[in-house]
Amino acid sequence: MTDNQPASILGAYGNPDVRTPNIDRLAKEGLRFTQAFAVHGMCSPTRATLLTGL
Incomplete structure (x- = not known):
């Protein structure tokens, strides 16, 4: 899992300028x-929610 970046900066979501293989x-x-x-x-409570499913 990655976090703290918008999807718009990833190649998988169509950004041709950033290499994220x-x-x-x-x-x-x-x-x-x-x-x-x-x-x-804040990111810490969100991360905990994703990891625990709560």
Whole structure:
């Protein structure tokens, strides 16, 4: 899992200027949360929610 960057800076989401081969491979072979949103204003509670499913 990666965090703290918008999808717009990843090659897997169409950015031709940034090379992100490992993240692109994860996006291709793994799971993308394309309709997800964060309910917390800070990253730590959001990360905990994603990891625990709460």
